[in-house]
Amino acid sequence: MEISFAGRRALVTGAGKGIGRATVLALVRCGAKVTAVTRTQADLDSLTLECPSITPVCVDLEDWEATAVALRDVGPVDLLVNNAACAMLQPFLEVTPEQFDKSFSVNVKAVFHVSQVVARGMKARGTGGSIVNISSQASQCALRDHAVYCATKGALDMLTKVMALELGPHQIRVNSVNPTVVMTEMGRLGWSDPDKAKTMTSRIPLGRFAEVEDVVNSILFLLSDKSNMTNGVTLAVDGGFLAC
Ligand code: NAP
Numbered sequence: 001m002e003i004s005f006a007g008r009r010a011l012v013t014g015a016g017k018g019i020g021r022a023t024v025l026a027l028v029r030c031g032a033k034v035t036a037v038t039r040t041q042a043d044l045d046s047l048t049l050e051c052p053s054i055t056p057v058c059v060d061l062e063d064w065e066a067t068a069v070a071l072r073d074v075g076p077v078d079l080l081v082n083n084a085a086c087a088m089l090q091p092f093l094e095v096t097p098e099q100f101d102k103s104f105s106v107n108v109k110a111v112f113h114v115s116q117v118v119a120r121g122m123k124a125r126g127t128g129g130s131i132v133n134i135s136s137q138a139s140q141c142a143l144r145d146h147a148v149y150c151a152t153k154g155a156l157d158m159l160t161k162v163m164a165l166e167l168g169p170h171q172i173r174v175n176s177v178n179p180t181v182v183m184t185e186m187g188r189l190g191w192s193d194p195d196k197a198k199t200m201t202s203r204i205p206l207g208r209f210a211e212v213e214d215v216v217n218s219i220l221f222l223l224s225d226k227s228n229m230t231n232g233v234t235l236a237v238d239g240g241f242l243a244c
Contacts, residue, residue, distance in 0.1 A: 003224045006031035010223070011077045013061060013114060014084030016043025018184030019134060022212045023081055023219055028053060030220065035074045037061070037114075038084065061110035062102070071117050076125060079223045080118045082111040083134040085152070087186050089145040100148055107152035111159065115174075119167055128171030130223045133160050134215075135176040137238045145190075153178075157234050164232030173231040175222045180238035181209040206239030 010027045014020035015036035021043070024036045028051050035055040036047055044056035059070035061084055085107045088099050111133055122129040138146050139153035156176065163174040181191045181200055187209070191197045201207055218237050221227050236242045 001221075001226060003220050003226060004031050005079065005224070008078045009033045009035070009076055010079040010081070011035040011037060011074060011114075011118060012081040012083060013037045013110070014134075015047065016040050018186060019179075019182060019212055019215050019219075020081070020083040021047060022216050023083065024054060025051060026216045026220060027079070027223075032079065035077070037070070061114065062105045064109075064113055067110070067113055068117070071114070076121055076127075077118045078122070078127065078129045080115065080129070080131045081134065081219060081223070082114060082131065084110065085134065085186075087146075087149045087189060089149070089190055090147075091145055092147040095148055103148045103152050104155070107149075108155045108159065111156060115163060119163075119170075119172055122172050123167075123170045126170075129173075130227075131163065131167075131172065131174045132219050132222045133174070133176040134219070135160070135178045135234060137178055137180045137236065137241050139178060139234070140242055160234065161232045168231055173222075173227070175227070175230060175232065176234045177215060177218045177222065178234050178236045178238065178242070179210045179215045180204060180236075180241050182212055182215060183209060184212065200241075203244065204239040204241045205244065208239060210237050210239065 010032040012020050012024050015024045016038035024034050027034050037057045039060040041058050057070050059066050135156045136153040138150045139157045160176040181187050215237050
């Protein structure tokens with residue numbers, strides 16, 4: 001299946017590393033003009049070297065005011081990928097208010113904010129658009145030490161559905177991609193230990209973690225016209241984990 005984003009403008013958050021960075025590169029390969037948003041300047045510098053056509057935006061998405069300023073001049077966006085997130089693992093009884101607030105601030109509140117900014121523009125232009133929120137299998141399955149992370153991703157799945165409901169009449173589709181473990185910096189945090197990894201892969205019918213490319217391909221599909229009638233879904237990229 002050929003996917004082209006020629007003439008389309010995309011914005012990807014959390015573009016410095018992992019899935020976000022690979023999504024930027026894939027979108028550029030498919031012809032999109034991409035704004036890459038993240039908070040570490042060194043990541044944007046190396047991404048710009050690798051891919052000079054991107055527009056880099058350095059901002060901490062936790063900061064609502066700074067984000068509003070940073071996004072003011074990015075221009076029209078047709079395709080949005082809300083990918084930035086943080087994962088801090090603690091036993092339920094040890095979670096602190098700070099960890100709770102930071103996680104919801106990045107994983108949910110920032111998605112709200114960036115989506116509002118972008119969707120207002122899409123609605124005003126009347127040209128529609130596609131938004132993909134990067135959720136997780138953790139939104140629908142309890143994982144030890146993941147209480148806050150699971151809660152943020154559960155909230156994100158519901159946000160995806162309400163956005164799909166309210167933005168659909170403006171021809172703005174909103175879907176989520178829900179991966180299993182991917183061995184990015186975030187994935188390594190919780191799953192580097194081979195014994196622990198085995199407790200997860202043994203529950204995945206395909207018997208392995210997802211590759212970054214597996215996730216990126218699903219993101220591209222949901223952004224593209226190939227999924228024109230798909231709106232409000234949570235697309236598992238989990239080798240069957242959530243089916244069991
Ligand atoms: P990653 O390697 O940790 O990359 C996350 C990116 O988001 C980094 O560039 C990070 O920048 C950026 N970011 C984090 N907080 C930010 C903030 N406040 N403002 C701006 N940028 C911020 O993570 P990943 O594995 O690629 O994860 C991408 C998405 O997939 C996330 O939504 C994650 O929840 C989801 N996911 C991941 C896995 C997995 O196993 N990896 C599984 C399921 C779902 P800094 O490095 O500068 O903080």
